Amino acid sequence: MSQEYFNDKGKAPAIRDSDDADLESAGPAGGRPNYMTVGNGTTSEHAARLQSMLDIDSGYGGSIMGDEPGVWDMQGHGHQRQSGAIHQLWYNSQRATLGRSINKVLDLLHGLREMNAVWPAHYPSVQRAEKMESDVPRPGILHSSTMEDITARSSQAPPPMLRRAMTSLEDASAESSQAAETRPEPRLVSPQIAQEFSVLKLDLKLGALHQAELVHSLEKGSIASLLDGKISSSIKHLVSLRERIEDKSSKVLITGDLNAGKSTFCNALLRRKVLPEDQQPCTAIFCEVLDARENAGIEEVHAVHKEMIYNRNDESTYDAYSLQELERIVIDNEKYVQCKVYVKDVRTIDESLLNNGVVDIALIDAPGLNSDTTKTTAIFARQEEIDVVVFVVSAANHFTQSAKEFIWAAAAEKAYIFIVVNGYDFIRDKERCQKMILDQVAGLSPRTHKEASELVHFVSSNVIPMAPSPPGGPSGGGGSGSGSGGGDDPGDDGKGKDSDKVRDFEKLEQSLRRFVLEKRARSKLAPARTYLLNILNDVNTLATVNHEVAQSEYDRVTQELKELEPQILASKKARSEVDEQVVHNIEETCKDIYDHTRGQLNAAITYAGNTKYDIPYPGLFGAFGYADDLKDAILSHIADAVNDCEDYARASTVKGVNAIKQLGLLHVGDEFQNLHFRPDVMFRRKKDALARQVDVPTEFADFVDFSTLMHSQEKFAGTGMALTIAGAVVPRMLGMNSWVDHAITATRIIGNENLRKLILPGIVVAAIAASAYVLQQIPNSLPHRLARKIEAQLAEIDYVHTNASRISGSVRTVLRMPADNLRVGLDHSVKDLNKKRDETVKVKGESERASKFFRKLVGESQVQKNMVEGVDLDTPPQNLH
């Protein structure tokens, strides 16, 4: 439809209404309405520069001033256009800066998240220090902070010394207490910093624990995962903020009293009779007027079903009607609460409010306010998507009670309200009307009143020339520009007056455009800016803290590595040396014990016959019993010697174990403190074991021991004869001794008869004497005899060596156990040290990377922070008003 309303260049609308003649006379461009031709026809240097700026600016294109030089024809309007253009340019540049910053912050957050995964970030917390906390006022939540707050906080005095609480537990376990004592506190975080986190603040609400205590009690991994969650939701929020600032749409709610001329005002802005106007209240539903381009270029009405969320692509949510049917839908509103009206814009991009190149504005014509609708409209106005509220008030009626209530409510939400005082043509005493209305505005919204020249406009919407309706279009045909309302102005003196009214309206349009942009800047850019400042502040704090932590960790592990290297070398050396020494000691000890045992047992066995045993000789008839007792005594004597040797071995083992223990304590650690050795458990064998091994039967010959007898003969000369006789006779009797034989031979030489008479009784006497003597010598000779027999048998079973080996062998077994432990301990300690070194090297690498990362993050977040702080949405470019 729209093309037919455009001139040759397809820019300015060619108004064909017959009543446009008076308007055309006001401007030089024939066939074009005069409100289009503003400026003096020559482009100023400043305008040219601005034009080139706008051409470059992507969001605005080069179309804002149109192609015609005539656009600058009129001084006043040229200035307004220029001002509007600057405003849009300013808006775009602010938006671009924030958009770039969002992208950069997203990069930073992704980086932070990755780093947090490999190097769990430290969350600054403070040890509860009552005094400090009471000294320092808690800042409020940063979301609601102003720029001044942020700057003031960042310039606060350096923080007092505080502990980094979070990792202290883990650190304490991971390092020696000495190191912990000597190491400087790695982190200084002030309560302010800890509490100033806004976006990345961890919501820790568990029991009565204080936040800092809770952070302190949580392990590092938990904090890191909580932080990860915060970062990820922050990333999501930033993405939605980016979408929001990139979204060019803006919604302007037009509300006001019943019949104040809201629909007429909307139509005037559109330069088309789109919405139904009537003397009687007619608009009963919210009508949102949108550019038809948003509906594939088709002009139609989508009447949204009650309690349905509108979705253009889902026809079940609405009914489609032609524009002509709008009046019926608006008036008969049983079925619908709102409708979307898609219209083609008849105005050029630099004039259009709907589609001005920077912002795609949707106008929402609300039902007139009354006691029923005021509340609904106030709620509607409060919606986040409503950027601007335009309040239309009748110049004749001023503000009604409903109007006042609405403005009060809306002023609480939106500090500024754009006020259109409509039907000004009705007013005869215009000055008085202005004064009265402005006084009322002052009472209702002081901030709006302060900027009244921009925000309060006195216009007559019905005088604005309308493009003719398309064939079959909404009733009403040509606009009020046809003079339908202009003639009502008591002071109207014709065309000049109307052109003044058109100019007033154009001034309103420019102001509204700026207002929309400004409000849009606030409603769309301000949240992004505030959020960016908050998150950058948090990231900067977090990065500063973590850079210090990482750096201090790096310094610590570097120092630890320095100390570890010589420890590892010493440990390896100790392992081989100690091992050698222990093996040597064991061998020495065992050899000593073997030799000692051997010597002792040999001596005991050899001299067993010489030992006096406390066993009384019971006489001849108890000789065998005596012999058995003696054997037992000799064996017991030898067993005692074995016991002594075992005691000696025990003592040596105790010494050996202690020596190993000392080495263990020295080289391995306290676990050797628990090495308890029980010597009494050694050599637990049965006492009669030896007796069972040795089987020495007693023989008759054992009682006559000639070596003992000979020894006794030399010793006791008085008994020589008897001994000799005994020696000669008794063995002979036993058929054993040769010298006895010689003696008998000698008797033959002397003569048989005499001798026979002499010798036989002598022999009997001697035999008796000798027997008596031998029997008497049994206590002296038997031990020797038995001892030698036992000795011989012990030698046969290699008793001495066996015992020496047994004893030294068990000592070796006993000593080997702690020695093996020591060896394993030494191995472990070398392995542990190597492992510790590997871990420390790893930590060193990680902390070095973390330190570099966070240092960079500190710088980058600061740069971004400065950049975002430079986006001053409160001070739009000067010379605008």
Ligand SMILES: Nc1nc2c(ncn2[C@@H]2O[C@H](COP(=O)(O)OP(=O)(O)OP(=O)(O)O)[C@@H](O)[C@H]2O)c(=O)[nH]1
């Ligand atoms: N003289 C004069 N009449 C106007 C002006 N603006 C609107 N009117 C007339 O006032 C009547 C009501 O206008 P509407 O635009 O329907 O008013 P409204 O506020 O939309 O009405 P509701 O939506 O029903 O509350 C119409 O007949 C318009 O022609 C104006 O500036 N001057």
